[in-house]
Amino acid sequence: MKKNIYLYLFIFAALIGLYLAVSGSKMADANIKRIQSLETKVENLKDTLQQAELRILEMQYFSLENNDDALAYYEHLDLDNPTRYISDKLLETNEAKGDNPLVPYEGMQNDFKINKIKVLNHKWILADFSDGKYWGELLIRYELKDDLGADFTLMDHLLYTRSN
Template identity: 35%
Template structure:
């Protein structure tokens, strides 16, 4: 009988040690999982903050530029659409978009591919001829129902990477 109680005691002690070690491993794994989640959450928050900062130079987020159009009795959403359409209409020119001061390279004309309206006066546009890329800063003027008037302020042309 003594031996049975001794064996049971040793057996229960071993089970308790196993439970303790196993529980510690589970707790450590969960703690590591929480630390990883906090790290990824911080990265996500930082990227969202960066994203929101990058959108600060946008007519859709610029209250002062929107107020400018409101005071003139214009809807800034319609202005955005009009300016986009007018710039894209200039892409129909066979020699390339006239807002881009570069001649054709390798027989390919430069066309505007992306447009971002900064405020009530400036537009940044990305252009390309399929091989070479660049950006142009434009000043624009809305004159009633006439096509938008544009003035090229400056351009930058990136070197071909291929």
């Protein structure tokens, strides 16, 4: 009788061991597949991140911040951030009553005001303007003087038309 109990215990323990070995093997295979899937996702994300970084570098190509030759024009002025200073000076033109004086159009819904500004280098600015419904873009030449005053001259402009 004792012999049969040991035999049954041995068979039961062997079955438990076999179950654990098989389930552990399946779990290891599933984990390996999951790891491989995650590694593939990480590689895809690295590629996407690299493409985004290249796009950002390309977009920053025409900007004062990344143009050392253009920044050299402002070394003597003691400005921490010339782009911000120039943008602020241009936005001050919005404070005039009515349309912005640099916008050569009369606002149809409201007054035309400059919204977005891209300082390209030490001479040129791209700006977006809108009255809330209609919008356009400006190419502006500017000069930053030694007394930190700024002169803005409109070089070209366009107004988008709605096709409704």
